[in-house]
Amino acid sequence: MKKGYYGDFGGQFVPELLMPPLLELEEAMRTIVPSEAFQNELNALLADYVGRPSPLYRCPNLSKELGFDLWLKREDLNHTGAHKINNTMGQGLLTKYMGKSVLLAETGAGQHGVATATAAAMLGLGCVVYMGAEDVERQSHNVKRMKLLGAEVVPVQSGTKTLKDAINAALRYWIAEQNTTHYCFGTAAGPHPFPLLVREFQAVISREARAQCLEKMGRLPDYVVACVGGGSNAIGMFHHFVPDGKVKLIGVEAGGTGEPGCYNSAPISLGTPGVLHGMRTMLLQTREGQIEPSHSVSAGLDYPGVGPEHAHLGATGRVRYDIAVDSEALAAFEALCRREGIIPALESCHAVAWALTHAREIPKGAQVVVCLSGRGDKDLGIIEAYERKGGASA
């Protein structure tokens, strides 16, 4: 297979000026990441600072109602409240080993921005975060957190003023500042080697989950479910289960409002192949190849593309990609709050929603593991606004 490709997807579609830092990063992945010194330091940080391993928790009440065992991989219990910290601690540490001094990030919902700012503060690095102006408004709480952690947050006014444009702006900044700055890409997407690098740092989720399943269930699970925006929690959750052919892997994309013709964030289910942000992948685009705006009630899934490995896993059929719409995600939010005492991120609610809406096709007694990628404190404003419009419990 061609370097940096997953089947037909992946690659390095970037300006030539970005090739030297990408090649430098490939080299660092090859030499630094596998080294004992790096691995020891990273594992110590994950254990003592991030709080790993995260528990694999069986939901007692929902399991009883659903007739199958619903397990949650509790990434929401990580420091800063989401899986994002696994990646930013990895890339932050790599930045230090590479001798660079600034972490650059883009962020949509703000969780990756917060996680990057956290890693930067902890590791003594500078931090610049690009964020769409619209997301700055929607996620003001996370903007405050990033600033408290010492990051410079730059609102992006161009295009749709969301994550897609924040990535464009960050790539432009990186072209100019590549000698001092590492671009801490937030999801398993972008030009090679980012999809591989982010998977490397997120695969800790399935490494732990697989072992925990064997210990707690005495066998492998029947289903592993994760939400897919760019796809970093999902690729981390799937990775060590991919060779286990009998484990059904389900990726859940965001369907937006679900009305005919509405904007969505489901490029694998509803998009076509194309090139954006350095990769060939599935995209929401017009016939002329212009990128379409995406939509989801959850800012973290609101992206018109997806990581190339997911596009490949979808094309080969190893992973089944389905859609959950905003209202289903909000129903899952309420179910987890009320029945289990857990306030989940709206992103993760899409994965929980799949398990709830597909309960009939899931055999009695099945073992279903859902990646609970983050906690929902950040989304309370969105939930309130939705309820005001009569959406959530109506």
Add this chain to the structure above:
Amino acid sequence: MNPSILTTRVMEALAAGRKALIPFLPGGFPDKDRFFDELDALDAGGADIIEIGVPFSDPVADGPVVERASLSCLLNGTCLSWLLGELSRRKGRYKAGLVLMGYYNPFLQYGLEQLAADAAEAGVAGFIVPDLPLEEAGPMAAALAGHGLDLIPLVGLNTSEERLAAYAKGARGFVYFVSVLGTTGMRDTLPAEIVERLKVVRRLFDVPVALGFGIKSPEQLTAFGDLIDAVVFGSALIAHIEDGGTAASFMERWRD
């Protein structure tokens, strides 16, 4: 293969004792009708090659001036098929060599073979695709070569000698040297290390060398002497038109 029209245009300018001028204008800018008036004016005003921008929603190598112009063209309905259709109707009208500058995805969606055929039919001589480095350029270069069109390599201050040599192998048209580690847009000063890098480029490439990104006045070029054969300007021209000027008045400053 026939000699490149683009190389020929640059050599003709050099033979006349001047650098070749390569203005950049986004297709459909400032509006769909006036665009072709300005294109005529650039051609009549001494442009040797004209870079026509194919607008894209996510122009990652461009600065704010080009991005704004590009997005406004999308809003006024400019698309690749319209552009190729209109150019086709005007085929043979331009002295200058025509180059389409655009991001890969719109070209890919059009279909690379079809694109090469239709572009040749429309009198286009080559393409500049900023998000298509060496590693990914193969399919498009092959499709274009089949119709005698050039894929112009873009290189920069941080391109290693090894990569420069790889780009130089089989290069056609001209090589586009990006003057800054950054996006398009006018700058008051250019990096001093350009001169040393241009010497390496000059040594490795058989085709003419064009300098672009950040250029706003003819005076900026004196430092490079014979190391460059052509100059590309985009943001300066766009800003001039946005300020109420015309392509004709812009070209006057550069012609001498």
